[in-house]
Amino acid sequence: MARFRKPLLLAAVLALILVCFFAPFLWIVSNSFKPQLGIFSDVTPISWRTFLPLDPVAENYRSLFARTNILHALLNTAIVAAGQVALTLLLCSMAAYALTRIKFRGSQAVFVLILLTFLLPVEALLVPLYQVVSGLGLSNTLTGIMIPWIASPFGLFLLKQAFEELPRDLEDAARIDGAGHLRIFVSVILPNVKVPLLTLGLVTFLFSWNSFLWPLVIAQSPDAQVIQVAIAQQGSPTQLPNWGETFAGATVATLPLILLFLLLQKYFTQGMAMSGIKG
Amino acid sequence: MAQVSLAGIGKTYEGAGANTIAGLDLDVQDGEFLVLVGPSGCGKSTTLRMIAGLEEPTAGEIRIGGRRVDGLEPRERGIAMVFQNYALYPHMTVAQNMSFGLRLARLPRAEIRRRVEGAAETLGLSGHLDRHPKALSGGQRQRVAMGRAIVREPEVFLFDEPLSNLDAQLRGQMRAEIRRIHDRLSATTIYVTHDQVEAMTLADRVVVLKDGRIEQQGSPQELYDRPATRFVAGFLGSPQMNFLAATVRNGALDLGGGAVLPLPPGRPLPEGRRLDAGIRPEAFAAAAPEDAAFHATATMVEHLGATSLVHFSHAGQDCAALMEPARAPRAGQPVHLSADPARLSLFDADSGRAV
Ligand SMILES: Nc1ncnc2c1ncn2[C@@H]1O[C@H](COP(=O)(O)OP(=O)(O)OP(=O)(O)O)[C@@H](O)[C@H]1O
Ligand SMILES: [Mg+2]
Numbered sequence: 182m183a184r185f186r187k188p189l190l191l192a193a194v195l196a197l198i199l200v201c202f203f204a205p206f207l208w209i210v211s212n213s214f215k216p217q218l219g220i221f222s223d224v225t226p227i228s229w230r231t232f233l234p235l236d237p238v239a240e241n242y243r244s245l246f247a248r249t250n251i252l253h254a255l256l257n258t259a260i261v262a263a264g265q266v267a268l269t270l271l272l273c274s275m276a277a278y279a280l281t282r283i284k285f286r287g288s289q290a291v292f293v294l295i296l297l298t299f300l301l302p303v304e305a306l307l308v309p310l311y312q313v314v315s316g317l318g319l320s321n322t323l324t325g326i327m328i329p330w331i332a333s334p335f336g337l338f339l340l341k342q343a344f345e346e347l348p349r350d351l352e353d354a355a356r357i358d359g360a361g362h363l364r365i366f367v368s369v370i371l372p373n374v375k376v377p378l379l380t381l382g383l384v385t386f387l388f389s390w391n392s393f394l395w396p397l398v399i400a401q402s403p404d405a406q407v408i409q410v411a412i413a414q415q416g417s418p419t420q421l422p423n424w425g426e427t428f429a430g431a432t433v434a435t436l437p438l439i440l441l442f443l444l445l446q447k448y449f450t451q452g453m454a455m456s457g458i459k460g
Numbered sequence: 461m462a463q464v465s466l467a468g469i470g471k472t473y474e475g476a477g478a479n480t481i482a483g484l485d486l487d488v489q490d491g492e493f494l495v496l497v498g499p500s501g502c503g504k505s506t507t508l509r510m511i512a513g514l515e516e517p518t519a520g521e522i523r524i525g526g527r528r529v530d531g532l533e534p535r536e537r538g539i540a541m542v543f544q545n546y547a548l549y550p551h552m553t554v555a556q557n558m559s560f561g562l563r564l565a566r567l568p569r570a571e572i573r574r575r576v577e578g579a580a581e582t583l584g585l586s587g588h589l590d591r592h593p594k595a596l597s598g599g600q601r602q603r604v605a606m607g608r609a610i611v612r613e614p615e616v617f618l619f620d621e622p623l624s625n626l627d628a629q630l631r632g633q634m635r636a637e638i639r640r641i642h643d644r645l646s647a648t649t650i651y652v653t654h655d656q657v658e659a660m661t662l663a664d665r666v667v668v669l670k671d672g673r674i675e676q677q678g679s680p681q682e683l684y685d686r687p688a689t690r691f692v693a694g695f696l697g698s699p700q701m702n703f704l705a706a707t708v709r710n711g712a713l714d715l716g717g718g719a720v721l722p723l724p725p726g727r728p729l730p731e732g733r734r735l736d737a738g739i740r741p742e743a744f745a746a747a748a749p750e751d752a753a754f755h756a757t758a759t760m761v762e763h764l765g766a767t768s769l770v771h772f773s774h775a776g777q778d779c780a781a782l783m784e785p786a787r788a789p790r791a792g793q794p795v796h797l798s799a800d801p802a803r804l805s806l807f808d809a810d811s812g813r814a815v
């Protein structure tokens with residue numbers, strides 16, 4: 182009997198976990214299809230009506246796209262995320278190359294120092310970062326949003342591991358073939374760490390797309406708003422927030438991530454397993 | 461003309477206490493096949509990598525073809541190197557692997573093609589040019605690594621234990637192939653191995669390294685027949701030479717355990733001198749009990765096919781003798797052996813030098 186019970190139990194636990202993760206999301210999506218009144222009347226008592234719009238309306242989406250600059254914010258977010266991914270990959274892989282392939286005094290110390298910055302919570306960095314970035318004249322710019330994060334200690338750590346696993350002989354062979362550091366980096370090392378690069382790229386994309394606090398601090402102007410900030414700030418200070426639009430915005434903001442995840446699922450999990458640390 | 465000469469080469473790795481290589485002098489003639497052998501950690505790879513330019517020596521000069529090369533980049537030295545684990549670029553096809561260096565050197569495409577196809581032809585890789593290394597067998601990967609060296613048309617080939625990842629049969633095949641290629645291209649070859657069969661079969665000259673110094677050099681047969689030290693004697697030859705503690709007594713060699721052999725002809729030695737006597741396993745011969753010098757019990761017998769290796773213990777030393785299978789005893793049976801005094805090697809018991 183115990184044999185039969187075990188998988189059942191497992192299935193039950195998994196189902197519970199799934200519900201816990203899935204319910205809020207379902208709630209967001211279903212609310213985005215309800216009129217403002219319906220959202221509130223369905224909250225309590227919790228029933229299936231909370232999670233399913235009985236007669237769905239597209240009104241929230243219509244007004245979201247008509248009234249707010251969400252498309253512009255989406256574009257901003259995409260630019261920031263893409264730029265952040267590209268620059269993070271470039272910077273971290275070059276740093277990892279230097280730390281694993283070029284002998285210099287104190288390289289270990291440099292690595293440890295970089296990793297130490299990992300230990301500081303973002304909240305503690307916020308004020309000094311703001312001073313530096315706005316001091317550089319980058320407040321209210323997309324560059325200002327991405328620049329503090331492109332030198333990612335997490336990325337360096339991940340890529341350093343990957344680089345160290347590549348046999349040294351490859352590089353020796355390339356040197357005999359006449360390659361210098363740049364050529365070895367581009368033509369021998371990078372093509373052999375595609376999976377770690379992809380993983381880091383995905384984690385960075387996710388981090389960038391979902392970031393809220395820093396963009397809120399550094400880029401207030403509508404021109405430079407990213408999606409998360411735009412959603413939170415729709416509705417002016419004098420108005421009640423339009424919750425339907427908020428939910429619609431949240432849904433729109435999540436869709437690209439879901440698509441990406443479905444496409445490249447394998448690398449997400451690999452990234453988590455490889456680092457043992459959350460990005 | 462690609463003579464390679466090392467003069468007073470030294471290497472101390474940062475952080476390592478002792479010198480890895482100390483004051484190494486070595487001249488390799490143009491077209492010579494030189495084999496560097498020695499136990500693990502004796503500095504063979506280090507020496508080779510210094511010649512290649514992958515490591516800088518901390519002392520001395522390296523010349524290739526009369527030109528001073530230390531300080532030059534590997535590509536400027538006219539060398540090619542084959543690594544133990546092949547070091548093929550995993551993301552490139554066989555053809556791309558072989559042509560990488562040529563493409564970097566911006567050779568004309570037609571020339572690159574000519575060379576790659578020529579090398580593939582020589583190595584039997586013509587059908588595999590579009591494959592990636594992971595789709596090749598160990599032997600084929602080995603060939604690609606050689607091909608990558610050949611297309612560079614180097615003046616000096618450097619090999620670092622290129623065959624140690626292959627099985628015995630392939631190793632024999634590739635050994636012959638390497639020698640054939642060497643003879644055909646008449647390039648200078650420096651070959652590192654710790655396999656003494658490779659050393660014996662491939663080399664024009666063998667250099668035995670120990671602790672970063674040259675212990676002895678010479679033709680394979682010379683080293684085999686007249687080892688200069690006990691270390692070389694023990695290192696070359698398989699199965700290994702037997703060593704017995706010996707004393708000169710009454711003008712003869714007392715090997716302990718009642719075994720007495722006449723002194724080797726033409727080598728008078730003072731009474732009471734303590735020596736190590738080296739007897740190759742094949743220098744033993746089965747003898748009638750009354751003629752034999754060694755009387756023992758076989759502890760183990762290994763049948764190798766053409767011969768049998770009989771293990772026995774003499775005066776507390778484990779020994780082994782090669783015998784014809786028909787005459788070999790079984791384990792536990794008595795063995796009676798004689799040894800040809802002319803084939804004895806004698807070493808000073810303290811210094812290990814040949815006397
Ligand atoms: N990069 C390095 N840093 C410090 N020490 C090193 C380095 N490379 C080699 N050594 C040391 O130098 C000595 C000689 O090494 P080397 O690789 O030349 O030996 P080898 O004769 O090729 O041995 P094997 O037969 O095992 O390949 C060893 O004691 C090794 O530990
Ligand atoms: Mg070695």
